[in-house]
Amino acid sequence: MVLAGEKLFRAKQIHEWLWKKGVGSFDEMNNIGKALQEKLKETFSFQRARIEVEARSSDQTVKFGFRLHDDKMIEGVLIPSGQRVTACVSTQVGCAMHCAFCATGQMGFIRNLHFSEIFDQFILMNQKAQEYYGNPISNIVYMGMGEPLLNYSNVMKSIDLLTSPEGQGLSPQRITLSTAGIIEGIRKLADADFKPGLAVSLHSADPKKRIHLMPVTEHNPLDKLQEVLKYYHQKTGERVTFEYLLLNGINDSQRDAEVLANYCRAFPVKINLIEFNATDSPFQQSEPENVRRFIQFLESRNMVVNLRRSRGKDIAAACGQLVKKQA
Numbered sequence: 608m609v610l611a612g613e614k615l616f617r618a619k620q621i622h623e624w625l626w627k628k629g630v631g632s633f634d635e636m637n638n639i640g641k642a643l644q645e646k647l648k649e650t651f652s653f654q655r656a657r658i659e660v661e662a663r664s665s666d667q668t669v670k671f672g673f674r675l676h677d678d679k680m681i682e683g684v685l686i687p688s689g690q691r692v693t694a695c696v697s698t699q700v701g702c703a704m705h706c707a708f709c710a711t712g713q714m715g716f717i718r719n720l721h722f723s724e725i726f727d728q729f730i731l732m733n734q735k736a737q738e739y740y741g742n743p744i745s746n747i748v749y750m751g752m753g754e755p756l757l758n759y760s761n762v763m764k765s766i767d768l769l770t771s772p773e774g775q776g777l778s779p780q781r782i783t784l785s786t787a788g789i790i791e792g793i794r795k796l797a798d799a800d801f802k803p804g805l806a807v808s809l810h811s812a813d814p815k816k817r818i819h820l821m822p823v824t825e826h827n828p829l830d831k832l833q834e835v836l837k838y839y840h841q842k843t844g845e846r847v848t849f850e851y852l853l854l855n856g857i858n859d860s861q862r863d864a865e866v867l868a869n870y871c872r873a874f875p876v877k878i879n880l881i882e883f884n885a886t887d888s889p890f891q892q893s894e895p896e897n898v899r900r901f902i903q904f905l906e907s908r909n910m911v912v913n914l915r916r917s918r919g920k921d922i923a924a925a926c927g928q929l930v931k932k933q934a
Protein backbone atom coordinates (compact mmCIF):
# COMPACT_ATOMS: atom_id res chain seq x y z
CA MET A 608 0.00 0.00 0.00
CA VAL A 609 -0.87 2.61 -0.53
CA LEU A 610 -2.38 5.01 -2.91
CA ALA A 611 -0.23 8.10 -3.13
CA GLY A 612 -0.89 10.60 -0.44
CA GLU A 613 -2.35 8.23 2.12
CA LYS A 614 -0.94 7.69 5.58
CA LEU A 615 0.73 4.42 6.43
CA PHE A 616 -1.71 3.56 9.21
CA ARG A 617 -4.42 3.41 6.57
CA ALA A 618 -2.64 0.44 5.04
CA LYS A 619 -2.75 -1.29 8.40
CA GLN A 620 -6.44 -0.52 8.79
CA ILE A 621 -7.24 -1.85 5.33
CA HIS A 622 -5.12 -4.95 5.91
CA GLU A 623 -7.10 -5.59 9.05
CA TRP A 624 -10.44 -5.17 7.29
CA LEU A 625 -9.39 -7.57 4.57
CA TRP A 626 -7.64 -10.33 6.46
CA LYS A 627 -8.67 -10.05 10.10
CA LYS A 628 -12.30 -9.05 9.73
CA GLY A 629 -12.65 -10.61 6.30
CA VAL A 630 -15.06 -8.05 4.87
CA GLY A 631 -16.40 -8.32 1.33
CA SER A 632 -16.74 -4.63 0.38
CA PHE A 633 -15.10 -1.21 0.85
CA ASP A 634 -18.31 0.17 2.37
CA GLU A 635 -17.80 -2.01 5.43
CA MET A 636 -14.44 -0.35 6.14
CA ASN A 637 -16.05 2.24 8.39
CA ASN A 638 -12.96 3.82 9.92
CA ILE A 639 -11.14 4.88 6.77
CA GLY A 640 -13.43 7.69 5.64
CA LYS A 641 -15.81 7.97 2.71
CA ALA A 642 -13.25 9.66 0.46
CA LEU A 643 -10.75 6.83 0.73
CA GLN A 644 -13.50 4.24 0.30
CA GLU A 645 -14.43 5.90 -2.99
CA LYS A 646 -10.81 6.18 -4.08
CA LEU A 647 -10.28 2.49 -3.41
CA LYS A 648 -13.39 1.59 -5.37
CA GLU A 649 -12.01 3.42 -8.40
CA THR A 650 -8.82 1.40 -8.42
CA PHE A 651 -9.69 -1.96 -6.86
CA SER A 652 -12.59 -4.32 -6.84
CA PHE A 653 -13.56 -7.27 -4.69
CA GLN A 654 -13.54 -10.48 -6.63
CA ARG A 655 -14.87 -12.57 -3.88
CA ALA A 656 -15.98 -16.14 -4.28
CA ARG A 657 -19.62 -16.67 -3.40
CA ILE A 658 -21.51 -19.69 -2.19
CA GLU A 659 -23.74 -20.85 -4.99
CA VAL A 660 -24.77 -24.31 -3.88
CA GLU A 661 -25.02 -25.99 -0.55
CA ALA A 662 -25.71 -29.62 0.21
CA ARG A 663 -26.25 -30.90 3.72
CA SER A 664 -25.56 -34.49 4.69
CA SER A 665 -27.54 -36.52 7.21
CA ASP A 666 -24.33 -36.54 9.30
CA GLN A 667 -24.30 -32.69 9.39
CA THR A 668 -21.43 -32.39 6.94
CA VAL A 669 -22.11 -29.54 4.50
CA LYS A 670 -20.63 -29.22 1.05
CA PHE A 671 -20.38 -25.78 -0.57
CA GLY A 672 -20.00 -24.99 -4.22
CA PHE A 673 -18.17 -21.66 -4.61
CA ARG A 674 -18.54 -19.61 -7.78
CA LEU A 675 -15.33 -17.73 -8.57
CA HIS A 676 -15.00 -14.36 -10.30
CA ASP A 677 -14.25 -16.04 -13.64
CA ASP A 678 -17.27 -18.35 -13.30
CA LYS A 679 -15.23 -21.41 -12.37
CA MET A 680 -16.50 -23.56 -9.54
CA ILE A 681 -14.70 -25.15 -6.61
CA GLU A 682 -15.90 -27.00 -3.54
CA GLY A 683 -15.32 -26.81 0.17
CA VAL A 684 -16.69 -28.91 3.01
CA LEU A 685 -17.51 -28.36 6.70
CA ILE A 686 -17.23 -31.40 8.92
CA PRO A 687 -18.47 -31.03 12.50
CA SER A 688 -17.37 -33.45 15.18
CA GLY A 689 -18.27 -32.63 18.78
CA GLN A 690 -16.99 -29.11 19.48
CA ARG A 691 -14.64 -29.32 16.55
CA VAL A 692 -15.46 -28.05 13.10
CA THR A 693 -13.06 -28.98 10.32
CA ALA A 694 -13.10 -27.07 7.06
CA CYS A 695 -11.75 -28.76 3.95
CA VAL A 696 -10.59 -26.22 1.35
CA SER A 697 -9.65 -26.48 -2.32
CA THR A 698 -6.35 -25.15 -3.66
CA GLN A 699 -6.86 -25.49 -7.41
CA VAL A 700 -9.70 -25.59 -9.91
CA GLY A 701 -9.42 -29.22 -10.98
CA CYS A 702 -6.24 -31.19 -10.45
CA ALA A 703 -3.35 -32.37 -12.58
CA MET A 704 -2.60 -35.51 -10.57
CA HIS A 705 -5.02 -37.86 -12.35
CA CYS A 706 -5.21 -40.31 -9.47
CA ALA A 707 -7.18 -43.28 -10.81
CA PHE A 708 -9.65 -43.39 -7.90
CA CYS A 709 -10.40 -39.67 -7.55
CA ALA A 710 -13.26 -37.74 -9.15
CA THR A 711 -11.38 -34.41 -9.14
CA GLY A 712 -8.52 -36.13 -10.95
CA GLN A 713 -10.83 -36.87 -13.88
CA MET A 714 -11.49 -33.16 -14.44
CA GLY A 715 -7.90 -32.34 -15.26
CA PHE A 716 -6.19 -29.15 -14.19
CA ILE A 717 -7.85 -25.82 -14.90
CA ARG A 718 -6.04 -23.20 -12.82
CA ASN A 719 -4.43 -22.40 -9.50
CA LEU A 720 -6.44 -20.58 -6.87
CA HIS A 721 -5.19 -17.19 -5.74
CA PHE A 722 -4.44 -17.01 -2.00
CA SER A 723 -7.49 -14.78 -1.51
CA GLU A 724 -9.71 -17.47 -3.06
CA ILE A 725 -8.39 -20.01 -0.56
CA PHE A 726 -8.85 -17.48 2.25
CA ASP A 727 -12.41 -16.65 1.09
CA GLN A 728 -13.45 -20.29 1.42
CA PHE A 729 -12.43 -20.08 5.07
CA ILE A 730 -14.23 -16.77 5.75
CA LEU A 731 -17.46 -17.87 4.07
CA MET A 732 -17.50 -21.31 5.67
CA ASN A 733 -16.59 -19.86 9.08
CA GLN A 734 -19.77 -17.77 9.02
CA LYS A 735 -21.75 -20.88 8.13
CA ALA A 736 -20.04 -22.94 10.85
CA GLN A 737 -21.17 -20.46 13.49
CA GLU A 738 -24.65 -20.34 12.06
CA TYR A 739 -25.10 -24.12 11.72
CA TYR A 740 -23.12 -25.56 14.60
CA GLY A 741 -22.68 -22.60 16.97
CA ASN A 742 -18.89 -22.99 16.73
CA PRO A 743 -16.30 -21.40 14.47
CA ILE A 744 -13.94 -23.48 12.36
CA SER A 745 -11.31 -25.08 14.61
CA ASN A 746 -9.28 -27.01 12.03
CA ILE A 747 -8.51 -26.58 8.37
CA VAL A 748 -7.43 -29.31 5.99
CA TYR A 749 -6.02 -28.47 2.58
CA MET A 750 -7.57 -31.62 1.15
CA GLY A 751 -10.21 -30.36 -1.24
CA MET A 752 -9.78 -30.11 -4.99
CA GLY A 753 -6.23 -29.76 -6.25
CA GLU A 754 -2.64 -30.46 -5.23
CA PRO A 755 -1.56 -27.84 -2.67
CA LEU A 756 2.17 -28.25 -3.23
CA LEU A 757 1.75 -27.42 -6.92
CA ASN A 758 0.30 -24.06 -5.88
CA TYR A 759 2.91 -23.52 -3.22
CA SER A 760 3.14 -19.74 -2.92
CA ASN A 761 -0.62 -19.11 -2.83
CA VAL A 762 -1.12 -21.94 -0.35
CA MET A 763 1.62 -20.64 1.95
CA LYS A 764 0.37 -17.07 1.68
CA SER A 765 -3.14 -18.22 2.61
CA ILE A 766 -1.75 -20.11 5.61
CA ASP A 767 0.16 -17.00 6.62
CA LEU A 768 -3.07 -14.96 6.53
CA LEU A 769 -4.94 -17.62 8.49
CA THR A 770 -2.27 -17.94 11.18
CA SER A 771 -0.70 -14.49 11.59
CA PRO A 772 -1.94 -12.23 14.41
CA GLU A 773 -2.74 -9.58 11.78
CA GLY A 774 -4.91 -12.16 10.03
CA GLN A 775 -7.10 -14.87 11.56
CA GLY A 776 -4.63 -15.87 14.28
CA LEU A 777 -5.25 -19.61 14.03
CA SER A 778 -2.61 -22.01 15.29
CA PRO A 779 -0.57 -23.58 12.45
CA GLN A 780 -1.01 -26.87 14.29
CA ARG A 781 -4.67 -26.78 13.39
CA ILE A 782 -3.90 -26.69 9.69
CA THR A 783 -3.01 -29.78 7.69
CA LEU A 784 -1.87 -29.87 4.13
CA SER A 785 -2.27 -33.08 2.17
CA THR A 786 -0.09 -33.90 -0.82
CA ALA A 787 0.04 -36.64 -3.42
CA GLY A 788 3.80 -36.63 -2.78
CA ILE A 789 5.43 -33.71 -4.60
CA ILE A 790 9.06 -34.12 -3.56
CA GLU A 791 10.28 -30.59 -4.28
CA GLY A 792 7.29 -29.12 -2.48
CA ILE A 793 7.91 -31.26 0.61
CA ARG A 794 11.56 -30.14 0.65
CA LYS A 795 10.51 -26.48 0.43
CA LEU A 796 7.99 -27.00 3.20
CA ALA A 797 10.63 -28.65 5.39
CA ASP A 798 12.76 -25.51 5.01
CA ALA A 799 9.90 -23.02 5.48
CA ASP A 800 9.74 -20.78 8.57
CA PHE A 801 6.23 -21.69 9.54
CA LYS A 802 4.62 -25.00 8.78
CA PRO A 803 1.22 -26.55 8.73
CA GLY A 804 0.91 -30.26 9.49
CA LEU A 805 1.72 -32.48 6.54
CA ALA A 806 -0.08 -35.61 5.35
CA VAL A 807 1.06 -37.66 2.38
CA SER A 808 -1.39 -39.67 0.32
CA LEU A 809 0.53 -42.90 -0.14
CA HIS A 810 -2.10 -45.54 -1.00
CA SER A 811 0.57 -48.07 -1.93
CA ALA A 812 4.24 -48.55 -1.05
CA ASP A 813 4.73 -50.84 -4.05
CA PRO A 814 6.23 -48.74 -6.90
CA LYS A 815 4.40 -50.60 -9.69
CA LYS A 816 1.03 -50.42 -8.00
CA ARG A 817 1.45 -46.83 -6.97
CA ILE A 818 2.34 -45.62 -10.43
CA HIS A 819 -0.88 -47.17 -11.69
CA LEU A 820 -2.98 -45.59 -8.94
CA MET A 821 -1.09 -42.30 -8.78
CA PRO A 822 0.77 -41.33 -11.98
CA VAL A 823 2.57 -38.60 -9.97
CA THR A 824 4.84 -41.46 -8.83
CA GLU A 825 6.57 -41.42 -12.21
CA HIS A 826 8.39 -38.15 -11.49
CA ASN A 827 8.21 -38.47 -7.73
CA PRO A 828 9.39 -42.03 -7.11
CA LEU A 829 8.82 -43.78 -3.79
CA ASP A 830 12.50 -44.03 -2.82
CA LYS A 831 13.03 -40.29 -3.34
CA LEU A 832 9.79 -39.58 -1.51
CA GLN A 833 11.10 -41.61 1.41
CA GLU A 834 14.34 -39.62 1.40
CA VAL A 835 12.62 -36.26 1.48
CA LEU A 836 10.27 -37.43 4.23
CA LYS A 837 13.30 -38.48 6.26
CA TYR A 838 14.59 -34.96 5.82
CA TYR A 839 11.19 -33.53 6.78
CA HIS A 840 11.14 -35.64 9.92
CA GLN A 841 14.67 -34.56 10.85
CA LYS A 842 13.74 -30.93 10.41
CA THR A 843 10.41 -31.01 12.25
CA GLY A 844 10.68 -33.92 14.68
CA GLU A 845 7.13 -34.78 13.61
CA ARG A 846 5.80 -38.19 12.74
CA VAL A 847 5.13 -38.64 9.05
CA THR A 848 1.39 -38.98 8.43
CA PHE A 849 0.37 -41.23 5.56
CA GLU A 850 -3.09 -41.52 4.15
CA TYR A 851 -3.83 -44.95 2.77
CA LEU A 852 -6.98 -45.62 0.83
CA LEU A 853 -8.07 -49.26 1.05
CA LEU A 854 -9.14 -50.56 -2.34
CA ASN A 855 -10.63 -54.00 -2.61
CA GLY A 856 -8.19 -56.51 -4.10
CA ILE A 857 -5.78 -53.74 -5.15
CA ASN A 858 -3.74 -52.64 -2.14
CA ASP A 859 -5.33 -54.35 0.86
CA SER A 860 -3.56 -57.73 1.08
CA GLN A 861 -1.23 -58.94 3.80
CA ARG A 862 1.64 -58.49 1.33
CA ASP A 863 0.61 -54.84 0.74
CA ALA A 864 0.61 -54.27 4.51
CA GLU A 865 4.07 -55.78 4.73
CA VAL A 866 5.46 -53.60 1.92
CA LEU A 867 3.92 -50.59 3.64
CA ALA A 868 5.41 -51.50 7.03
CA ASN A 869 8.86 -51.91 5.48
CA TYR A 870 8.60 -48.58 3.68
CA CYS A 871 7.71 -46.91 6.97
CA ARG A 872 10.77 -48.18 8.82
CA ALA A 873 12.64 -45.05 7.73
CA PHE A 874 10.83 -42.74 10.23
CA PRO A 875 8.06 -42.77 12.84
CA VAL A 876 4.69 -42.72 11.11
CA LYS A 877 1.01 -42.44 11.65
CA ILE A 878 -1.19 -44.23 9.13
CA ASN A 879 -4.69 -42.96 8.44
CA LEU A 880 -6.58 -45.68 6.64
CA ILE A 881 -9.34 -44.20 4.49
CA GLU A 882 -12.45 -45.93 3.29
CA PHE A 883 -12.90 -45.64 -0.45
CA ASN A 884 -15.76 -43.36 -1.49
CA ALA A 885 -17.52 -44.31 -4.67
CA THR A 886 -16.54 -42.37 -7.79
CA ASP A 887 -16.91 -43.01 -11.48
CA SER A 888 -14.18 -45.65 -11.33
CA PRO A 889 -14.01 -49.44 -11.16
CA PHE A 890 -12.65 -49.45 -7.59
CA GLN A 891 -14.48 -50.77 -4.57
CA GLN A 892 -14.18 -50.60 -0.82
CA SER A 893 -12.18 -53.30 0.93
CA GLU A 894 -14.05 -56.08 2.71
CA PRO A 895 -14.32 -55.46 6.46
CA GLU A 896 -12.42 -58.68 7.10
CA ASN A 897 -9.48 -57.46 4.99
CA VAL A 898 -9.53 -54.06 6.67
CA ARG A 899 -9.34 -55.79 10.05
CA ARG A 900 -6.41 -57.97 8.96
CA PHE A 901 -4.59 -55.01 7.44
CA ILE A 902 -4.88 -53.04 10.69
CA GLN A 903 -3.88 -56.03 12.77
CA PHE A 904 -0.75 -56.56 10.71
CA LEU A 905 0.37 -52.94 10.99
CA GLU A 906 -0.31 -52.89 14.70
CA SER A 907 1.74 -56.05 15.12
CA ARG A 908 4.60 -53.96 13.71
CA ASN A 909 3.93 -51.32 16.37
CA MET A 910 2.63 -48.78 13.92
CA VAL A 911 0.11 -46.08 14.85
CA VAL A 912 -2.99 -46.74 12.76
CA ASN A 913 -6.34 -44.91 12.56
CA LEU A 914 -9.31 -46.00 10.56
CA ARG A 915 -11.02 -42.91 9.20
CA ARG A 916 -14.75 -43.06 9.01
CA SER A 917 -16.01 -41.39 5.89
CA ARG A 918 -18.28 -38.34 6.20
CA GLY A 919 -20.69 -36.67 3.84
CA LYS A 920 -20.99 -39.55 1.41
CA ASP A 921 -24.67 -39.04 0.70
CA ILE A 922 -23.91 -35.60 -0.76
CA ALA A 923 -20.71 -36.63 -2.58
CA ALA A 924 -18.70 -34.42 -0.22
CA ALA A 925 -16.32 -37.13 0.87
CA CYS A 926 -12.64 -37.34 -0.12
CA GLY A 927 -12.19 -37.82 -3.81
CA GLN A 928 -15.78 -36.97 -4.66
CA LEU A 929 -15.27 -33.26 -5.15
CA VAL A 930 -15.87 -32.46 -8.76
CA LYS A 931 -17.70 -29.77 -10.58
CA LYS A 932 -18.78 -29.37 -14.14
CA GLN A 933 -17.16 -26.12 -15.17
CA ALA A 934 -19.26 -23.45 -16.76
Ligand code: SAH
Pocket residue numbers: 704706708709710749750751752753754755785786787788807808850852881882883884885886925926927928
Ligand atom coordinates in the same frame (compact mmCIF):
# COMPACT_ATOMS: atom_id res chain seq x y z
N1 SAH B 1 -3.95 -33.62 -3.79
C1 SAH B 1 -3.91 -33.80 -2.37
C2 SAH B 1 -5.15 -33.32 -1.62
C3 SAH B 1 -6.50 -33.62 -2.17
S1 SAH B 1 -7.09 -35.29 -2.08
C4 SAH B 1 -3.60 -35.24 -2.04
O1 SAH B 1 -3.49 -36.05 -2.96
O2 SAH B 1 -3.39 -35.56 -0.89
C5 SAH B 1 -7.45 -35.59 -0.40
C6 SAH B 1 -7.40 -37.06 -0.01
O3 SAH B 1 -8.55 -37.77 -0.54
C7 SAH B 1 -6.19 -37.78 -0.56
O4 SAH B 1 -5.62 -38.63 0.40
C8 SAH B 1 -6.81 -38.58 -1.70
O5 SAH B 1 -5.99 -39.62 -2.08
C9 SAH B 1 -8.10 -39.00 -1.08
N2 SAH B 1 -9.07 -39.53 -2.04
C10 SAH B 1 -9.14 -39.27 -3.36
N3 SAH B 1 -10.15 -39.97 -3.92
C11 SAH B 1 -10.75 -40.67 -2.94
C12 SAH B 1 -11.88 -41.54 -2.89
N4 SAH B 1 -12.59 -41.81 -3.95
N5 SAH B 1 -12.21 -42.06 -1.67
C13 SAH B 1 -11.51 -41.74 -0.57
N6 SAH B 1 -10.45 -40.92 -0.55
C14 SAH B 1 -10.07 -40.39 -1.72
